[in-house]
Amino acid sequence: MWRVMVISSTPKRFVHRSLVQRGNFYGFRCWIRAFSGLSDDYREILRSGLRDIKLDDAVDLFGEMAKSRPRPSIIEFSKLLSAIAKMKKFDVVISLGEKMQMLGIAHNDYTYSILINCFCRRSELSFALAILGKMMKLGYKPDIVTLNSLLNGFCRHGKRISDAVALVDQMVEMGYQPNTVTFNTLIHGLFLHNRVSEAVALLERMVVKGYQPDLITYGAVINGVCKRGHTDLALNLLKKMEAERMEADVVIYSTIMDGLCKHKHVNDALDLFSEMESKGIRPDVYTYSSLISCLWKLLEAEELYEEMIRRSIDPTTITYGSLINGFCLQDRLEEAKQMFALMVSKGCLPDVVIYNTLINGFCKSKRVDDAMELFHGMSRRGMSGDTVTHNTLIKGFFQAGDCENAQQVFKQMVSAGVPPDTMTCNILLDGFCKNGRLEKALVIFQDLQQKSEMALNIVTYNIMIEGMCKAGKVEDAWDLFNSLCLKGVVKPDVVTYNTMISGFCGKGLKQEADALFREMKEDGPLPNDCTYNTLIRAHLRDGDKDSSAELIKEMRSRGFCGDASTISLVGNMLCDGRLHKSFLEMLSSSAREIVEQPCSDQ
DNA sequence: TTAGGGTTAG
Structure with missing residues (x-):
């Protein structure tokens, strides 16, 4: 509807001076007028400021408000639209905005601003800009809030980050x-587009220009650099905050600890955990969940779980999910199931991710029947599997x-309306290939392409x-x-080259393999340990000691070493x-150990 | 009555 209709409004401002001067009495009259015709329940909802309202109730309330005579003021409508926008139901807000249009309820600058925000969040920038134009034509000057919304739209849009900077x-x-929101929005946008150094530079420019970054600004930058492995930079920023006498909070600490753990600095993370506690900042469920998910290989994960219970920090689905995943990864499936039962007994409802984790654990352990039993358990709880669930089971x-x-399972997935993705296709093709049914895979592959x-x-x-x-x-x-x-x-990657080289080697086409290896070094992806090992084995099997020795030298110089099958082949030879x-x-150095051992019979 | 946004799982 917005696509064809330009929204109209009366440019009159509603608040009249005389009305304000008459004060409470007149305000009370307006209040009564605004809510007459609404049921008591809805009056109560509006009065309470629409906190915790459910989407369905909000839509019903809109219907009642539209029907009631006289109608509630545009301010009440804008409060309602805002509440729905806060639920991130942007499409609902837009369609209600259209309804207002059809019912002749005039928009004002606030409702326009909400709509601009919603279109921006949906990356429908052209509609946002059209509304902005309409708004200005009606004499409303966009304020910083509206412009920040628009900026957010440019930032989130795939190709318009430069326009955001220009804006x-x-x-x-x-x-x-x-204001701070402007900067935070732009910093977030730069990270979304992986422009890390510009985001960090913007934070510094803010300080130079006299804008005080807030906890959100630092949080966004610290999160952005941590996710990309620049934990040193994050720690420097933490020091900088201290120097500016800005107190980091539990979120900042948790973010850095998570980054440290994920980038193999577990001890630094645990040090930071102590530092945080010594400063009197209490870890929360996020801190613990993050640490537990990172430490699942160690006993510490279970200890941390017990510690958080002792400190009355309630685990969430995500905490349990991390523990369950940890057990699954260690093939401790019974304990994973016990943890699942524990979480249910504590009233923590399992979601689809929890089920997917367990199903994946059982599938990996070749216990597909148990995995299917879990899948059926989901249906019994009235839950349906998503794409990941089905992909996992098919695999x-x-x-x-x-x-x-x-x-x-694939057929069930399609008939249940669960959309297959690229992963589904890859699993099907790989599954048929690996089970000796290349022809079937080829038919699917052709269909997919054509x-x-x-x-x-x-x-x-x-x-x-x-x-x-292989066939x-x-x-x-x-x-x-x-x-x-x-x-x-689609560009061939190192795996493509390795697979092809291995294919040539398997057929005894060593020259072709060598040629492809040369091509790779000149104009392709960097060879990895697999590339070298494949070629070395081919040359060894051919009795070509010189070329093998040459390749081994080159491999070692690049920091790779012989893999298990190369070492075993050399051992046998x-x-x-x-x-x-x-x-x-x-x-390799570790290969020397094998030299000391007696030769096997093979 | 309008805007941004930092932490956790498959």
Whole structure:
């Protein structure tokens, strides 16, 4: 509707001076007038400021307000729209805004501003700009709030971060004073577009220009740098806050600890945990959940769980999820299930992620039946699986060699209206290839390429190239590899090259493998340990000691070493006298241990 | 009555 209709309004401002001067008495009359015709319940909801209102109730209230005569003022409508916008139901706000239009309820600058915000949050910038134009035509000058909303729209939009930066400059030129929200929005936008150094620079410029960054500003920057592994920078920012006498809170500390843990500085994280406590900042459920999720390999995770219970910090679904995931990763499935039962007994409702974690754990442990039982348990609770649930089960059945049930789950997924994604396709293709049904995979692959809109990624092609190579169809694989290079839509990665090189080696096409390796070094992805090991084994099997030695040298110089199968091959060749002991020493330091051991019979 | 936004799980 907005697409064809330009919203109209009366430019009159509602608050009249005489009305204000008459004070409370007149205000009371207005109050009565505003709510007459509404049921008592709704009057109460409006009076209480719409806190904790549910979406359905809000929409019903809108209907009542629209029907009641005389109608409540536009201010009441704007409060309601704002409450729905806070629930992030932007599409609902937009459609109610359209309804107001149809019912002849005139918008004002606040409702326009809310609508601009909603269109921006939905990345529908053109509509936001159209409303802005309409608003200005009616004589409303956009204020900093409206402009910040618009800025947020530019920041969230895929390609318009430069426009966002330009908008701020324009705002200043037009005499607007940017505020902390302006800067925070722009900083957040820069991070969304991975422009880390510009975001950090903006924080510094803020300080230079005399704007005091707030906890949100620091939090956003610290989070942005931590997620990208720059934990040193985060710790420096923490020091800077201290220097500015700004007290970091539990969120800032938790964010840095999470970053440290995820980037393998667990001890630093635990130090920071002590530092935080010594400053009297109490860890909360986020702090504990984050630490537990990072420390699942260690006993500390379970200890931390007990500690938080002792300190009366209530675990959430996410805390339990981290613990359950930890047990699953260690294949301690019974304990995972016990934890699941514990969380349910404590009244913490499992969500789809919890189920997916457990289902994944059982599938990985080749217990697909138990995984299916959990899946049925979900239905009994009135929950339905999402794309991840189905992907996990399909993969589980394929890994158990059960193509029929894998297909069955896929069919169920489609009939239940759960949208398959690229991962689903990759799992299906890989499953059929690995279960000796390349032909079936090829049919699906062709359909996907010709008849569907599904975006295939490099993993899809890697799966097919590997499938073809393993089935001995190296020429077909090579055609597919070359078609990738020709089309240029998806770029071959190191795995693509490794798979193809391995395919050539497997067919004894060593020259082709070498040629591809050279091509890779000139104009492709960086070779990794797998590339070298594949080639080294091929050359060793061919008895080409010189080339093998050369490759080993090159591999070691790049910081890689022989993998298990290369070491085992060399070990065997050493035993039957085809190789000299020095070869093994060349491969890796850990390989020397094998030299000391007696040769196996193989 | 309008805006931004920092922490946790598959």
